[in-house]
Amino acid sequence: MSRLAFLSPHEADASPVSPIAHVPATAFTDVSHLGKLEVRGGVPAGAIPIGPDRALVVVDGDVRAERDRLAAAGYRVYDQTAGLAALEVEGERLMRRLTELDLSALPLVGAIARGTPAVIERVGGERFRLFVPQELAQYVAEVVNDQAKGLEA
Amino acid sequence: MRLAPQAGERIDRSRPISFRLEGRVVSGYEGDTIGSALYAAGTRVFSRSFKYHRPRGLLCCSGHCPNCMMTVDGVPNVRVCVEPLREGASVRAQNVRGSLDHDLMSVVDRFGGPFTPVGFYYRTMIRPRRAWPLYEKFLRSVAGLGKVGGATHRRYDTEHRSVDVLVIGGGGAGRRAASEAAAEGFDVLLVDEGHAFPGSGYEVLAPARALAVYEGGLVPVDAGGVLYRVRARRIVVAAGALEQPLVFPGNDLVGVVLPQAVRRLVSEWSVQPGSRAVVVGDGTAVPYLERAGVEVAASVERAEQLAAHGRHGRLKAVTLDGRRISCDLLVAVGARQPAYSLLAQAGARVEYEPHAGVFVPVDLPAGVEAVGSAAGTGRQQPVPAAYDGGSDKCFVCVCEDVTTKDLKRAIAEGFDSIELAKRYTTVTMGPCQGKLCHLSSIRLLAKELGTDEAEIGTTTARPPWAPVELGLLAGRHLEPAKRSPLQRRHEQAGAKMMWTGQWRRPHSYGDPAAEVRAVHESLGIIDVSTLGKIVVEGPDAAALLERLYPNRFADLKPGRIRYGVLTTDGGRIFDDGTVARLDDELFYVTTTSTGSSGVAEWFEWWNAVWGYDAEIVNLTGAIAAMNVAGPRAREALASLTDADVSNEALRYLDARELRVAGVPCLALRIGFVGELGYELHCSAGVAEHVWDAVVAAGAVPFGLEPQRVLRLEKAHVIVSQDTDSESNLLSAGMPWIVKDDKEDFVGKWALPHAQVRERLVGFTCDVLPPEGAQVVRDGRIAGRVTSSRFSERVGKPIGLCWVQPDQAEEGTTIQIRWEGDVRPATVTLSPFYDPEGALLRS
Numbered sequence: 001m002s003r004l005a006f007l008s009p010h011e012a013d014a015s016p017v018s019p020i021a022h023v024p025a026t027a028f029t030d031v032s033h034l035g036k037l038e039v040r041g042g043v044p045a046g047a048i049p050i051g052p053d054r055a056l057v058v059v060d061g062d063v064r065a066e067r068d069r070l071a072a073a074g075y076r077v078y079d080q081t082a083g084l085a086a087l088e089v090e091g092e093r094l095m096r097r098l099t100e101l102d103l104s105a106l107p108l109v110g111a112i113a114r115g116t117p118a119v120i121e122r123v124g125g126e127r128f129r130l131f132v133p134q135e136l137a138q139y140v141a142e143v144v145n146d147q148a149k150g151l152e153a
Numbered sequence: 154m155r156l157a158p159q160a161g162e163r164i165d166r167s168r169p170i171s172f173r174l175e176g177r178v179v180s181g182y183e184g185d186t187i188g189s190a191l192y193a194a195g196t197r198v199f200s201r202s203f204k205y206h207r208p209r210g211l212l213c214c215s216g217h218c219p220n221c222m223m224t225v226d227g228v229p230n231v232r233v234c235v236e237p238l239r240e241g242a243s244v245r246a247q248n249v250r251g252s253l254d255h256d257l258m259s260v261v262d263r264f265g266g267p268f269t270p271v272g273f274y275y276r277t278m279i280r281p282r283r284a285w286p287l288y289e290k291f292l293r294s295v296a297g298l299g300k301v302g303g304a305t306h307r308r309y310d311t312e313h314r315s316v317d318v319l320v321i322g323g324g325g326a327g328r329r330a331a332s333e334a335a336a337e338g339f340d341v342l343l344v345d346e347g348h349a350f351p352g353s354g355y356e357v358l359a360p361a362r363a364l365a366v367y368e369g370g371l372v373p374v375d376a377g378g379v380l381y382r383v384r385a386r387r388i389v390v391a392a393g394a395l396e397q398p399l400v401f402p403g404n405d406l407v408g409v410v411l412p413q414a415v416r417r418l419v420s421e422w423s424v425q426p427g428s429r430a431v432v433v434g435d436g437t438a439v440p441y442l443e444r445a446g447v448e449v450a451a452s453v454e455r456a457e458q459l460a461a462h463g464r465h466g467r468l469k470a471v472t473l474d475g476r477r478i479s480c481d482l483l484v485a486v487g488a489r490q491p492a493y494s495l496l497a498q499a500g501a502r503v504e505y506e507p508h509a510g511v512f513v514p515v516d517l518p519a520g521v522e523a524v525g526s527a528a529g530t531g532r533q534q535p536v537p538a539a540y541d542g543g544s545d546k547c548f549v550c551v552c553e554d555v556t557t558k559d560l561k562r563a564i565a566e567g568f569d570s571i572e573l574a575k576r577y578t579t580v581t582m583g584p585c586q587g588k589l590c591h592l593s594s595i596r597l598l599a600k601e602l603g604t605d606e607a608e609i610g611t612t613t614a615r616p617p618w619a620p621v622e623l624g625l626l627a628g629r630h631l632e633p634a635k636r637s638p639l640q641r642r643h644e645q646a647g648a649k650m651m652w653t654g655q656w657r658r659p660h661s662y663g664d665p666a667a668e669v670r671a672v673h674e675s676l677g678i679i680d681v682s683t684l685g686k687i688v689v690e691g692p693d694a695a696a697l698l699e700r701l702y703p704n705r706f707a708d709l710k711p712g713r714i715r716y717g718v719l720t721t722d723g724g725r726i727f728d729d730g731t732v733a734r735l736d737d738e739l740f741y742v743t744t745t746s747t748g749s750s751g752v753a754e755w756f757e758w759w760n761a762v763w764g765y766d767a768e769i770v771n772l773t774g775a776i777a778a779m780n781v782a783g784p785r786a787r788e789a790l791a792s793l794t795d796a797d798v799s800n801e802a803l804r805y806l807d808a809r810e811l812r813v814a815g816v817p818c819l820a821l822r823i824g825f826v827g828e829l830g831y832e833l834h835c836s837a838g839v840a841e842h843v844w845d846a847v848v849a850a851g852a853v854p855f856g857l858e859p860q861r862v863l864r865l866e867k868a869h870v871i872v873s874q875d876t877d878s879e880s881n882l883l884s885a886g887m888p889w890i891v892k893d894d895k896e897d898f899v900g901k902w903a904l905p906h907a908q909v910r911e912r913l914v915g916f917t918c919d920v921l922p923p924e925g926a927q928v929v930r931d932g933r934i935a936g937r938v939t940s941s942r943f944s945e946r947v948g949k950p951i952g953l954c955w956v957q958p959d960q961a962e963e964g965t966t967i968q969i970r971w972e973g974d975v976r977p978a979t980v981t982l983s984p985f986y987d988p989e990g991a992l993l994r995s
Binding site for chain 2: 003096
């Protein structure tokens with residue numbers, strides 16, 4: 001087995017389950033299946049910087065291949081695919097009800113839904129992607145649904 | 154009465170709206186406020202005053218004064234003069250015994266005067282002391298500002314905004330400032346209390362009220378159900394000036410109004426405000442009165458003598474400079490006080506301008522500007538502080554019913570500074586927060602004390618500037634709950650859940666005792682995904698851990714596990730867990746459920762201080778963990794993996810990566826619950842698959858409650874339950890952890906100074922004492938019980954408790970006290986179950 005294989009859901013002979021699979025996705029799209037690699041020792045091209053010499057690499061595809069490629073390039077790589085849930089939401093007003101981060105300065109690391117740590121990026125237009133700890137993902141998903149409901153009122 | 158349709162009116166006469174006043178149907182039009190519709194329908198008395206229950210009518214008609222506060226759809230203190238009319242609204246009077254027109258409590262106004270001077274409740278009502286609660290209850294019910302109803306189902310939201318320029322106030326000056334800033338390319342937001350209008354190149358938020366200015370340019374804005382937290386690089390205050398009522402006898406009679414009330418009633422809602430008017434002060438209301446067909450009996454810019462006379466609280470006549478004029482409307486205004494409060498909150502100084510008779514803002518802080526009349530640049534003739542004479546009461550403050558007599562009396566009693574007089578009389582402390590009475594009270598104080606207004610000064614401007622519903626400040630009820638990746642399985646199994654910190658965890662699955670037995674006799678599984686999990690990797694990883702922990706890790710062999718306790722610089726215990734060495738440069742550390750982020754930060758901090766090359770990665774969320782324990786644990790694990798899990802290949806305190814049911818796992822052979830057991834750590838995304846497989850192999854899920862019994866049988870300590878912020882390794886009975894011969898570790902210097910005032914020991918007792926029960930010695934408290942449970946295995950209640958050091962001997966009898974009873978207990982120093990740990994190694 002590869003180093004820290006027990007971290008990676010893609011190493012298992014079982015289908016990964018999203019932590020918000022059971023939450024009605026009324027105001028978000030669940031993209032938790034995306035691969036998320038925490039990289040130490042620099043910020044590879046295209047990655048989201050999350051601290052000094054730290055980055056989050058989002059992978060829509062072969063996570064293991066990307067992990068091995070980054071490791072070969074000299075980075076220390078830790079698979080956070082299962083550690084972070086990912087939600088896509090639409091609309092700046094909704095985002096302004098979720099966070100006080102400056103939306104013109106994304107991607108950013110900060111708090112959403114009153115104190116939940118998150119990595120937030122814009123994926124084009126008014127579409128945003130939120131990466132949140134999976135243990136708080138249901139809470140965040142419910143807050144997103146609730147805030148979206150408030151905007152309809 | 155409505156006027157004929159006119160250009161610019163806000164009402165849409167083709168769209169009538171009906172609502173109810175005290176159950177009676179009233180109608181108005183789209184575009185009306187509740188206040189304008191009621192006024193058009195003939196309502197003149199809108200409320201009864203705070204203390205004297207005097208009838209009150211519209212005064213400012215701008216949402217400042219308390220006179221039109223009513224209960225609308227159960228929400229108290231709604232200023233109906235600015236509340237948009239909506240179909241079916243139910244409007245009720247508040248602070249009334251009877252009806253608005255006949256309030257029984259108005260006897261206070263007629264006869265209560267001598268008995269209810271200012272501050273009377275501080276003097277007459279405190280004796281006898283015992284009776285105060287009754288007085289208080291009575292006073293609370295007869296005085297006041299409406300009742301908070303039951304739960305309302307209003308929604309409150311919070312929205313964050315970040316702009317270049319925030320303009321507060323949408324009058325001429327505000328609009329001009331907004332368009333200029335927009336033309337320069339800035340992102341501009343304008344907030345206004347009135348109705349919405351299209352901005353030219355900038356965004357308008359209305360109706361909305363800026364509540365305060367906080368540091369960093371943070372301005373909370375109340376927009377009804379939404380609180381906007383606006384952060385602005387530049388704040389332009391264009392809040393205008395506030396028309397100040399004149400202070401004269403009878404100045405609160407229904408029919409005494411400010412010019413803006415006339416202007417708004419006539420031009421916005423086409424309502425005739427009265428039939429015969431007297432105008433005192435600037436003549437801005439005169440054209441509107443004329444347009445509305447109101448006879449203007451007299452209009453003077455400045456009165457030397459002024460008094461109003463009424464019957465049943467309504468204006469009937471005015472005495473103006475010796476002339477008695479009958480009228481039903483008195484439009485009277487004194488100074489126009491610049492609305493400086495937000496500026497003062499932002500840090501501006503406030504100075505008295507004697508030529509205008511108002512306070513003006515000066516020395517504005519950087520990034521804050523004042524434009525228009527808020528800047529206080531206009532000139533005006535000062536008016537008298539108060540007109541004396543007349544038989545009726547002369548109000549300084551209509552919110553709290555404070556009269557000139559009250560203020561004079563307060564001064565006579567020695568409350569002669571504005572801050573003291575304010576607190577004693579409550580002037581400026583009512584719903585208007587001084588908008589209409591702050592200036593008057595200062596001027597009156599200056600006059601009475603024979604000094605000037607600059608000497609008196611102002612009271613401190615504090616948020617909120619406008620009244621705000623508490624619900625809006627509280628916002629949505631959001632309580633973060635952490636969920637394990639196995640939460641669904643617990644819910645499906647009908648687990649009884651309990652809060653532990655932010656986590657919801659299974660207390661048990663129905664029968665804790667049966668779950669304990671399953672672990673002892675067969676096989677159990679518990680979700681321990683809440684444990685903190687941290688990877689420490691790098692050439693210096695071993696050196697880092699060696700220096701962080703009191704015990705030794707440098708000599709830990711790959712594939713082996715050691716229990717570790719973390720202490721602070723002062724040698725106090727703050728977390729514990731296991732450390733597994735997976736590789737020369739790779740360690741896997743577990744922490745307590747609440748400790749993960751604290752420990753990770755602690756590691757990172759020291760790593761940086763010492764300059765080691767080690768990565769610290771908090772993987773708590775990415776990894777699920779479950780403890781599979783019981784005599785059948787090995788057999789079950791063997792059935793799920795190809796790896797050799799024999800006692801020779803996977804020894805007690807071995808760590809091994811293997812596949813369980815096709816899922817890569819890190820198996821840690823440790824024994825928190827005292828039986829042969831394996832902690833399986835795997836990716837959170839596939840945790841359910843592993844859980845299901847182990848359960849299918851015969852494991853009985855057990856919760857926290859049975860786990861607490863099991864670990865107590867082993868006398869295993871739970872950090873922060875059995876220890877507190879004062880506990881050190883010696884007092885907690887873990888001297889074997891400390892490796893004194895190590896050159897350095899965090900907390901080492903404190904060890905020689907460590908005091909052992911108490912010791913943590915086990916005990917047995919014939920009756921189960923509650924956790925927190927006192928250990929007593931010679932009638933004095935000598936310790937406490939930190940954990941206690943009934944153990945079927947031991948056959949009696951067992952527990953852990955703190956005792957005095959000389960009692961920490963095997964077999965000592967101690968006394969435990971709870972609910973008045975004192976019972977003997979016996980100290981036990983070794984685990985209650987399998988003291989040699991033979992089962993763990995088997």
